[in-house]
Amino acid sequence: MAPGLxxxxxxxxxxxxxxxxxHYAAGATxxxxxxxxxxxxxxxxxxxVHPVVIGKRALPAVAVESNDPVAALRELTxxxxxxxxxxxxxxxxxxxxxxxxxxxxxxxxWIGAGPRPDPGAADHVLWVDxxxxxxxxxxxxxxxxxxxxxxxxxxxxxxxxxLLTTRDPACDDEVCVTCSDEGVLAEVVTEHAGGTTVRxxxxxxxxxxxxxxxxxxxDLVLVHxxxxxxxxxxxxx
Amino acid sequence: MSEGTDFLYPFIEGDERxxxxxxxxxxxxxxxxxxxxxxxxxxxxxxxxxxLERVGREMARRFERGGTLFTFGNGGSSTDxxxxxxxxxxxxxxxxxxxxxxxxxxxxxxxxLANDVGFELVFARQLAAHSTADDIALGVSTSGxxxxxxxxxxxxxxxxLLTVGLAGYEGGAMAQSADVxxxxxxxxxxxxxxxETQAALAFELWRAVHRALADG
Numbered sequence: 001m002a003p004g005l006x007x008x009x010x011x012x013x014x015x016x017x018x019x020x021x022x023h024y025a026a027g028a029t030x031x032x033x034x035x036x037x038x039x040x041x042x043x044x045x046x047x048x049v050h051p052v053v054i055g056k057r058a059l060p061a062v063a064v065e066s067n068d069p070v071a072a073l074r075e076l077t078x079x080x081x082x083x084x085x086x087x088x089x090x091x092x093x094x095x096x097x098x099x100x101x102x103x104x105x106x107x108x109x110w111i112g113a114g115p116r117p118d119p120g121a122a123d124h125v126l127w128v129d130x131x132x133x134x135x136x137x138x139x140x141x142x143x144x145x146x147x148x149x150x151x152x153x154x155x156x157x158x159x160x161x162x163l164l165t166t167r168d169p170a171c172d173d174e175v176c177v178t179c180s181d182e183g184v185l186a187e188v189v190t191e192h193a194g195g196t197t198v199r200x201x202x203x204x205x206x207x208x209x210x211x212x213x214x215x216x217x218x219d220l221v222l223v224h225x226x227x228x229x230x231x232x233x234x235x236x237x
Numbered sequence: 238m239s240e241g242t243d244f245l246y247p248f249i250e251g252d253e254r255x256x257x258x259x260x261x262x263x264x265x266x267x268x269x270x271x272x273x274x275x276x277x278x279x280x281x282x283x284x285x286x287x288x289l290e291r292v293g294r295e296m297a298r299r300f301e302r303g304g305t306l307f308t309f310g311n312g313g314s315s316t317d318x319x320x321x322x323x324x325x326x327x328x329x330x331x332x333x334x335x336x337x338x339x340x341x342x343x344x345x346x347x348x349x350l351a352n353d354v355g356f357e358l359v360f361a362r363q364l365a366a367h368s369t370a371d372d373i374a375l376g377v378s379t380s381g382x383x384x385x386x387x388x389x390x391x392x393x394x395x396x397x398l399l400t401v402g403l404a405g406y407e408g409g410a411m412a413q414s415a416d417v418x419x420x421x422x423x424x425x426x427x428x429x430x431x432x433e434t435q436a437a438l439a440f441e442l443w444r445a446v447h448r449a450l451a452d453g
Contacts, residue, residue, distance in 0.1 A: 005271040007264070014263035018256065039319035046312050052379075052428040135329040139320060139443075141436030145274055148429040152270065153263045163256050 016124035017153030079105030105201035113137035293445025304371035360389035370397030381409020405431030
């Protein structure tokens with residue numbers, strides 16, 4: 001009845017599992033968000049915290065259930081954490097959380113079904129592509145199977161500790177697209193006499209926002225060389 | 238272990254190659270597990286096809302009388318129970334909504350009962366408070382041995398509810414219990430594959446209920 005995984009989907013799962021295991025090895029917490037199906041967020045969290053297979057380690061995972069997940073995650077997450085979302089492509093709360101995840105230095109994993117999101121919408125997209133009806137996968141076990149496999153594969157990775165400490169070679173270079181000053185997405189924290197404090201994947205810094213005009217906490221701006229050079233639309237608006 | 242130019246970048250190259258073979262193994266493992274799951278799903282749905290129609294008809298009669306579906310389970314099964322209740326109560330395809338509620342949704346009630354009367358009674362006491370003889374109790378367990386489900390089924394059966402169980406392995410105590418009128422078993426010893434297939438069974442049960450309601 002249900003066809004097996006395609007090679008591409010299996011490769012996506014493998015890459016996501018290895019990256020998740022690496023983040024866990026470095027002390028990450030995984031935040032699980034599923035606004036449309038909160039039960040799936042809870043299932044992921046209990047899977048990791050209290051494994052069904054005896055002897056597997058308990059890992060920190062938290063289901064985030066909030067009417068304003070961006071506000072909740074803003075306070076809870078730390079750079080290096082993982083945001084796992086279960087949701088459809090067009091779920092507004094999912095999209096805004098994923099946009100912020102990049103700003104806050106989180107690695108994102110997006111599990112869903114139906115129309116596939118655009119490439120790059122999350123660091124890892126684990127999609128059920130063969131949900132022809134477009135809505136049954138969250139209820140017929142196929143979505144559950146995606147995060148079960150993620151858990152199973154991540155625990156295989158823990159049997160290879162030597163591979164869990166590898167840093168991304170791209171970030172060891174002196175100039176790296178992600179970490180350099182070429183233009184970093186940042187979120188406004190506060191405005192004060194000395195400038196504007198913003199938060200980005202590289203931490204907190206004070207910048208000049210004169211070029212983009214008045215800003216309020218939560219606004220997204222692109223920062224280059226200590227200056228906000230443009231505004232970035234919120235996914236929610 | 239290194240060949241060619243690998244000696245120039247022993248750490249990076251060595252790591253990349255090793256991670257590469259791990260990634261291949263992981264992907265192979267994912268596909269193998271997925272195939273096991275697909276085969277289990279097909280075999281289980283085939284075996285339980287008649288039972289699903291029968292249970293669907295009995296549940297439909299309860300809904301026609303104004304009955305409510307109460308679902309419950311522990312841990313991952315509690316979230317699967319919540320998913321079943323959500324499907325019945327809020328079908329995304331526009332099918333008629335049916336009264337359904339999951340008994341694990343309120344942590345105040347769960348912790349009050351667990352603290353005051355014991356975890357065995359967390360579902361039975363809620364059924365005592367809410368249910369009537371027109372209702373349906375659907376419990377989900379991978380082992381089939383969860384004590385609080387057994388107690389809830391005993392209470393539900395005594396009150397005249399229709400009792401339906403979803404179990405794994407060989408069905409556990411649930412499959413032997415006279416309090417469980419219908420026990421659908423996913424015959425596997427992998428908790429993950431059991432849960433995935435239980436969801437498939439519950440989904441087919443929902444469809445069977447709507448077929449029976451349409452047939453009248």
